[in-house]
Amino acid sequence: MAQKKIIVIGSGFSGLSAATCLADQGYEVTVLEKNSSPGGRARSFAAEGFTYDMGPSWYWMPDVFESYFRRFGKTTSDYYDLLRLDPSYTVIFGEDDFMEIPASMDKLRELFESLDKGSANALDKFLEQASYKYEVGINQLVYKPGRSVSEFMNLRLLLDVLRMDVFQSIHKHIRRFFSHDKIIKLMEFPILFLGALPQNTPALYSLMNYADISLGTWYPMGGMHKIVEGMVKLAEEKGVKFLYDQDVQRIDVQNGVAKQVLTATDVFDTDVVVASADYHHVEKELLPKAYQSYSDAYWEKRVMAPSSLLFYLGVNKRLQNLQHHNLFFDEDFGPHAHEIYTDPKWPNKPLFYVSAPSVTDSSVAPEGCENLFVLIPVAPDLEDKEEVREKYFHLVMDRLERLTKQEIRSSIIYKRSYAHKDFIQDYNAFKGNAYGLANTLMQTALLKPSLKSKKVKNLYYTGQLTVPGPGVPPSLISGQVVAKEVAKEYAAPLAVKV
Numbered sequence: 425m426a427q428k429k430i431i432v433i434g435s436g437f438s439g440l441s442a443a444t445c446l447a448d449q450g451y452e453v454t455v456l457e458k459n460s461s462p463g464g465r466a467r468s469f470a471a472e473g474f475t476y477d478m479g480p481s482w483y484w485m486p487d488v489f490e491s492y493f494r495r496f497g498k499t500t501s502d503y504y505d506l507l508r509l510d511p512s513y514t515v516i517f518g519e520d521d522f523m524e525i526p527a528s529m530d531k532l533r534e535l536f537e538s539l540d541k542g543s544a545n546a547l548d549k550f551l552e553q554a555s556y557k558y559e560v561g562i563n564q565l566v567y568k569p570g571r572s573v574s575e576f577m578n579l580r581l582l583l584d585v586l587r588m589d590v591f592q593s594i595h596k597h598i599r600r601f602f603s604h605d606k607i608i609k610l611m612e613f614p615i616l617f618l619g620a621l622p623q624n625t626p627a628l629y630s631l632m633n634y635a636d637i638s639l640g641t642w643y644p645m646g647g648m649h650k651i652v653e654g655m656v657k658l659a660e661e662k663g664v665k666f667l668y669d670q671d672v673q674r675i676d677v678q679n680g681v682a683k684q685v686l687t688a689t690d691v692f693d694t695d696v697v698v699a700s701a702d703y704h705h706v707e708k709e710l711l712p713k714a715y716q717s718y719s720d721a722y723w724e725k726r727v728m729a730p731s732s733l734l735f736y737l738g739v740n741k742r743l744q745n746l747q748h749h750n751l752f753f754d755e756d757f758g759p760h761a762h763e764i765y766t767d768p769k770w771p772n773k774p775l776f777y778v779s780a781p782s783v784t785d786s787s788v789a790p791e792g793c794e795n796l797f798v799l800i801p802v803a804p805d806l807e808d809k810e811e812v813r814e815k816y817f818h819l820v821m822d823r824l825e826r827l828t829k830q831e832i833r834s835s836i837i838y839k840r841s842y843a844h845k846d847f848i849q850d851y852n853a854f855k856g857n858a859y860g861l862a863n864t865l866m867q868t869a870l871l872k873p874s875l876k877s878k879k880v881k882n883l884y885y886t887g888q889l890t891v892p893g894p895g896v897p898p899s900l901i902s903g904q905v906v907a908k909e910v911a912k913e914y915a916a917p918l919a920v921k922v
């Protein structure tokens with residue numbers, strides 16, 4: 425059988441995953457990437473001897489990465505070395521009020537018990553349910569393409585879904601088990617990854633607590649970009665062709681079928697298109713209006729996950745009182761959340777996160793130096809000006825210096841900021857979003873933008889704006905799900921793997 429040609433637009437985790445699965449099934453796959461390097465939001469860059477991961481820094485759900493490589497007869501350790509972090513992370517509640525979260529379950533139980541008597545047993549019960557949700561959620565639900573209700577019409581699965589608290593909020597669910605303020609903050613933290621308020625996030629997502637506490641926080645030595653490098657290597661081993669600096673400008677559709685993909689310099693004939701670039705951009709900017717599945721009004725009503733103001737900093741000394749992952753929860757999240765979701769504006773007293781990978785990994789900073797990545801979650805679609813970035817730089821530095829009790833600013837030898845304008849310029853991100861579409865109940869499974877175009881027969885979507893949602897593991901899964909759907913409809917030259 426002649427090889428069918430597939431163009432994948434974008435080389436983020438979802439594009440890499442889709443491309444590799446499709447090439448493995450015998451398709452001729454070409455990835456067109458607008459930037460000059462792969463990884464999308466997980467690219468890296470080097471400056472002044474420092475190596476920075478540009479986006480993701482938390483390696484959670486190691487089983488998802490492992491099962492990805494295993495479907496090709498490989499293992500993660502063929503491509504990168506993983507280290508389990510201990511402590512997993514530190515939460516800074518205020519001056520001299522730091523809480524290290526131990527990797528060991530026994531130590532975590534002791535910590536809970538020391539905060540609130542009886543809470544260790546509550547944690548056991550909470551995690552028992554969360555483990556069940558993880559099992560059903562990650563092994564069954566997230567691999568559903570979300571194209572038809574019939575996918576869920578299996579009695580066992582329906583019962584499972586009902587048992588999984590889909591209709592109760594995680595906010596309420598956590599409070600059924602815990603009452604101590606710090607424990608509640610700790611348990612609500614993983615929900616930030618889903619891009620929505622705990623009040624609007626189904627309790628199903630306590631599976632994220634299972635991922636956090638039971639499966640642990642890991643780090644690929646050399647940085648998160650090592651995952652990208654491994655995935656590109658595997659993709660190339662499978663025959664995927666990568667073309668960089670290829671900014672796709674149009675998908676040519678004839679009679680409802682995508683025929684060609686056009687970049688500024690080249691034209692590519694294709695049998696199928698898999699778009700892993702931001703869904704909104706592909707629909708609104710690459711397709712003629714008649715072939716767009718969703719209206720402007722539809723997009724305006726979507727709850728986007730937050731954007732971020734980021735700082736990549738190089739410090740010419742080692743710092744005290746910082747772990748690899750540090751959550752600065754020294755202000756109340758309520759008003760900050762309000763400024764992200766309900767009344768979008770630059771926040772007054774934001775929470776922020778600092779990653780210092782050089783605490784674990786000497787390869788990411790020159791000797792005697794510290795590599796810092798600072799992230800402030802902010803609403804999408806804000807006016808992004810240099811003065812505003814600078815104001816927040818000083819706001820964060822004031823708190824960081826005060827809370828960690830050291831002078832940092834004068835030792836900074838490298839500084840780069842990154843926010844909305846950069847997300848738009850680099851990734852064509854709708855409203856400058858960082859993490860795609862929020863995982864609210866009304867934006868779950870079938871209620872997400874569909875992984876298959878409703879108007880163009882051979883156009884599919886993957887990535888953080890479609891199923892299953894934002895984050896590195898979901899993006900990896902999204903690529904696998906779309907590859908399976910393509911193979912169902914466009915006879916795969918080789919046996920289809922499911």
Ligand SMILES: Cc1cc2nc3c(=O)[nH]c(=O)nc-3n(C[C@H](O)[C@H](O)[C@H](O)COP(=O)(O)OP(=O)(O)OC[C@H]3O[C@@H](n4cnc5c(N)ncnc54)[C@H](O)[C@@H]3O)c2cc1C
Pocket residue numbers: 433434435436437438439456457458459462463464465466478479480481482483484670671672673700701702705732734799850851852858859860886887888889893894895896897899
């Ligand atoms: C700051 C930040 C921190 C994060 N932290 C974490 C974390 O700690 N853990 C975690 O699990 N997740 C994290 N995430 C989320 C995670 O990184 C993303 O969900 C995931 O990387 C998205 O992958 P993707 O393939 O859907 O999209 P992308 O990575 O955006 O890939 C899309 C690709 O399409 C390309 N593209 C766009 N338009 C075109 C065009 N016209 N032509 C050609 N190519 C085009 C882009 O350049 C890009 O390479 C974070 C994200 C950010 C931004």
